[in-house]
Amino acid sequence: MPVLNRVAEFQPEIVAWRRDLHAHPEVLFEVHRTAGIVAEKLRAFGCDAVVTGIGRTGVVGIINGRSNASGRTIGLRADMDALPVTERTGAPHASTIPGKMHACGHDGHTAMLLGAAKYLAETRNFDGRVALIFQPAEEGGGGGKVMIEDGLLERFGIAEVYGMHNWPGMPVGHFGIRAGGIMAATDRFYIDIEGQGGHAARPQQTIDPIIVAAQLITALQTIVSRNLDPLESAVVSVTMLEAGEADNVISQTARITGTVRTLDGGVQDYIERKLGEFVPQFARSFGARAGVRYVRGYPVTVNSEREAEFAAEVAAEVAGADRVDRDVAPSMGGEDFSFMLNERPGAYIFIGNGDSTELHTDTYDFNDEAIPVGVSYWARLAERALPLG
Numbered sequence: 001m002p003v004l005n006r007v008a009e010f011q012p013e014i015v016a017w018r019r020d021l022h023a024h025p026e027v028l029f030e031v032h033r034t035a036g037i038v039a040e041k042l043r044a045f046g047c048d049a050v051v052t053g054i055g056r057t058g059v060v061g062i063i064n065g066r067s068n069a070s071g072r073t074i075g076l077r078a079d080m081d082a083l084p085v086t087e088r089t090g091a092p093h094a095s096t097i098p099g100k101m102h103a104c105g106h107d108g109h110t111a112m113l114l115g116a117a118k119y120l121a122e123t124r125n126f127d128g129r130v131a132l133i134f135q136p137a138e139e140g141g142g143g144g145k146v147m148i149e150d151g152l153l154e155r156f157g158i159a160e161v162y163g164m165h166n167w168p169g170m171p172v173g174h175f176g177i178r179a180g181g182i183m184a185a186t187d188r189f190y191i192d193i194e195g196q197g198g199h200a201a202r203p204q205q206t207i208d209p210i211i212v213a214a215q216l217i218t219a220l221q222t223i224v225s226r227n228l229d230p231l232e233s234a235v236v237s238v239t240m241l242e243a244g245e246a247d248n249v250i251s252q253t254a255r256i257t258g259t260v261r262t263l264d265g266g267v268q269d270y271i272e273r274k275l276g277e278f279v280p281q282f283a284r285s286f287g288a289r290a291g292v293r294y295v296r297g298y299p300v301t302v303n304s305e306r307e308a309e310f311a312a313e314v315a316a317e318v319a320g321a322d323r324v325d326r327d328v329a330p331s332m333g334g335e336d337f338s339f340m341l342n343e344r345p346g347a348y349i350f351i352g353n354g355d356s357t358e359l360h361t362d363t364y365d366f367n368d369e370a371i372p373v374g375v376s377y378w379a380r381l382a383e384r385a386l387p388l389g
Contacts, residue, residue, distance in 0.1 A: 003318065003376040007119055014375065015368045017041075018111035019093035022366070025082030025100040025107070028141040029056045034080045034110065038134045041114055045121040047132075055147030059134040060156060061117055065126035065386060073129040074385050075153075075161040075344075076378055077337060078113035079106045079138035088362040104359050105166040108366030108374075110134060112164070115371065116378035123379075126386035131156045137336075142298070144336040153343055160307060161346040162381060163337040164374060168359060170352035172369045175315035175377070176328030177349045179308040181263035183301035184235075186334030187272070187294065190257050191216070191279055195288040197252035209254035210243050212286045217241070217256065219282060223274050234271060235261040235332050261332040263300055272296075301338040304345040311347040314381045318373060333359075351377070 017037075026034050035057045042050045042061035049062040087094050087101040095101045117132050133152070137143030152158070170176060193216070195207035217238045224234050236258065243254035260275075262268040272294045283290035303311075315324045328350060337348055351374050357363045 003372040004119065004379055006122070007115065007372050007375045007379065010115065010118065011372050014111050014115040014371050017114060018107050018366065018368060018371070021107040021110060022102045023093050023096050025095050025097055025102045027082050027084055027100055027139070028137045029143065031057050031080045031136045035059050035134065035136070038080070038110065038114065042117055042132065045118045047117065047121055054152055055136065055143055055150045057136045058143065058147045060152070061132040062156065063117065063120050063124065063130045063132070065128050065130070066124045066388060067127045068129065070128040070386060072159050072386060073131055073157045074382065075131040075133050075156070075158040075340070076113060076116065076382065077133040077135055077161060077163045077340065078109040079135050079143070080110050081106055081136050081139050081141070081143070083139055083360060085360070085362050089365050091365055101362065102366070103361060103364050104139065105353065105364070105366040106138065108166055108370065109164065112371055112374035113378060115375035116382070119375065119379045120382055125388060126383050127388045128386035130382045130386070131158050142336050142339070145339040148339055148343060153340070158344060160385065161340045161344045162307070162311060163340070163346070163348040164351055164377065165335070165348070166353040166366060166370060167350035168353045168356045168364070170350060172352045172354040172367055173319050173373050174323045174325070174352040175312075175319055175349055176325040177303065177308055177312050177315065177347060178326065178328050178330065179303050179305040181300045181302050182328070182330050182348055183335040183338070184261040184263050184330070184332045185268050185300045186297040187260040187268065188257070188297060189260060189275060189295070190255065190293040191290055193254045193256070193283055193288055193290045195252060195286070198250050200248045200250050203250060206250045207287045208250050209288060210251065212283055212288045212290070213241055213243065213254040213256055216279065216282055223271060223278070227274060228267065228270070232267050233263045233330070233332070234267050235259070236271065261334070263330055265300065268300070298334040298336045299338045299342060301335045301348055302341055303347040304341070307345050307347040310385070311349050311381065314384055315349060315377055317380055318376045
């Protein structure tokens, strides 16, 4: 594996950091121990500045290059938070916190960026500044957006920003990237149906909202299958149906909850509009009433073309051109790094995690063999984006 020799030398140290973080997971913005460890290590590495409390519990480390003739700063971002999942890996470093687990590999992301910080602080083979961004609350809290609102990009003068995520099923030592949408927008919808409740033995005197909901759940699938161009990607998934309090009563109301995933802003707008038009009309056909509340979540994660190509070139330098998929299939999962890419050019790349179980499962674990590959990618990206001379 053509990784940097110095990085390979301290892989065992980085693995130890990663496993310690794995054993002590923290969720959302409550990453106080993790952020404290990150800040302590950045200071020990000799970062020129370490700022805590950005976006509540985010940490930013600044490393100056050998010169600053370029006057440019690039941002490298890792997420720190875990998930509310009970771990069942049986690993020696398994979670010691009941009901919390690093089931998405953010422990590995944090450890790899710390490894890059150690290398870059030692070598400083670049012209400009590197901002190492350690973000809380990626898993549903929108920590990336909160850090931006707290002045992250302006305060540190960040011109470009890059992110990385491990990818189960992709071989270790491989990368995947694409220009344009690489991860989906993650919206939610809530449909409230009001019918006419009554005795379950006299359904003819009622307007059963559960019947309306059942028919509507099936009909919602036609928004994608019969309204969108088949070449457009979208998902409409109903995930909850709530109604009723007794087995002999037809409820007055029902609620449908679900998610919409899209890779294009125009498709996202269309589905939101279509739900608002279609649902009330459908309910009226049964004599019921219905309203939709549509909540936008993380936007589409969009890689800018130039930066995606640059990131692919760096990955090829580390792993070899045949180990970089430059047109990787996009994921319908979401990522709040999208907020940063909405503000600055940059790119988000997948790094192979090998034959592990899927993300967000209770048997998932980050593959430590990916560490030297990921650290080398971060280091070379900084050196190539901010070349000396």
